[in-house]
Amino acid sequence: MEHIYIKDNTHCELVKTRPSRIRFLLDYSKSLNIIEHHGVTFESNLN
Amino acid sequence: MELQIDDAILVRDYMKGDERALELLINKHNQRLSSFIYSKVKDREATEDIFQDTFMKVIRTLKRGAYNEEGKFLSWVMRIAHNLIIDHFRRNKRMPKFQSNGDFNIFGVISDDELNVECQLIKDQIDCDLGQLIEELPEDQKKVLLMRIYKNMSFKEIAENTGVSINTALGRMRYALINIRKVIEKHDIVLTN
Numbered sequence: 001m002e003h004i005y006i007k008d009n010t011h012c013e014l015v016k017t018r019p020s021r022i023r024f025l026l027d028y029s030k031s032l033n034i035i036e037h038h039g040v041t042f043e044s045n046l047n
Numbered sequence: 048m049e050l051q052i053d054d055a056i057l058v059r060d061y062m063k064g065d066e067r068a069l070e071l072l073i074n075k076h077n078q079r080l081s082s083f084i085y086s087k088v089k090d091r092e093a094t095e096d097i098f099q100d101t102f103m104k105v106i107r108t109l110k111r112g113a114y115n116e117e118g119k120f121l122s123w124v125m126r127i128a129h130n131l132i133i134d135h136f137r138r139n140k141r142m143p144k145f146q147s148n149g150d151f152n153i154f155g156v157i158s159d160d161e162l163n164v165e166c167q168l169i170k171d172q173i174d175c176d177l178g179q180l181i182e183e184l185p186e187d188q189k190k191v192l193l194m195r196i197y198k199n200m201s202f203k204e205i206a207e208n209t210g211v212s213i214n215t216a217l218g219r220m221r222y223a224l225i226n227i228r229k230v231i232e233k234h235d236i237v238l239t240n
Contacts, residue, residue, distance in 0.1 A: 015085045016078050017098045022070070025102045029069050034110045041111060 051075070054120035062109055073102060076121060080128060087132045087168065097135060101128040129172065136165035173238050180227050180236075188223035191216050 031045045052071060060068035080101065085094040104127050108114050114123075162170060181189055190209060194200045202220070206213045231238060 013082065013085060014078055015081045015091065015094060017081045017095050021095050021099050022073055022077070025073060025099060025106070026066065026070055028103060029106045029110075030066055032106060032110055034107070036111075043107070 055116050055118055058109065058114065058116055058120055062112065062114070069106070072120075076124065079121075080124060083125060084128055084132060087164070088135060093135060097128060097131045100131050104131075129168070133165065133168050133172070136168065176236060176238060177227075180230055183230065184223055184226055188219045188226065191219040192223040195220055 028045075033044045033046055035042045035044075054072065054075075057068040057072045057075075061072065077098075081094055081098055084097045084101075085091070088094055088097065101124060105124055181192060184192065187209075191205055194205045194208065195202070200208070202213050202216050205216045209216065211219075230236070
């Protein structure tokens with residue numbers, strides 16, 4: 001007899017962001033330099 | 048077994064310049080945040096874009112020292128992601144537009160009362176913000192407002208339930224609304240869809 005497969009919609013699909021994106025974020029963090037001078041904030045990315 | 052370090056400690060270490068703490072924070076919340084975003088946008092690429100933008104905002108805020116640690120790191124990050132999801136839907140209004148050139152318009156007959164995903168997200172956010180504002184009200188005003196708006200009770204019923212006169216109940220409702228408006232104006236809160 002044919003099986004009936006029921007799709008369970010009660011559980012959300014678990015996904016993860018790929019390591020390459022995380023690598024990008026970590027590199028972004030390392031390169032980001034924020035300086036505050038006389039109340040003005042300067043952002044720069046050092047390569 | 049992986050050791051779970053408290054978010055507050057990781058945030059503090061990162062703000063002191065420890066880049067490894069950021070890696071731990073991202074990896075710790077990767078699945079939860081990605082799944083949250085994916086449950087809304089249903090697209091893997093868009094999920095990763097929003098995840099990336101969320102943490103870029105987190106990184107900038109932490110590096111500026113503008114984050115105030117109150118033990119709510121994850122809810123703060125989720126809130127940023129939630130706002131970026133709304134932006135995503137605003138940018139991608141992919142609903143095809145129907146141009147009618149005849150007398151008969153099918154959309155005049157078929158209607159959908161349900162909110163679309165974007166409107167639903169905004170509505171959820173507004174409901175959540177409003178709930179927090181109501182929580183700030185004095186107890187007597189809060190009680191009247193909740194009975195009137197959420198339980199749809201008449202002022203006569205509210206008066207009977209709270210043991211005050213109808214005029215007092217009306218007055219409390221009035222002050223509740225005035226106080227909420229004051230807070231909204233003071234903090235520039237936008238509560239429109």
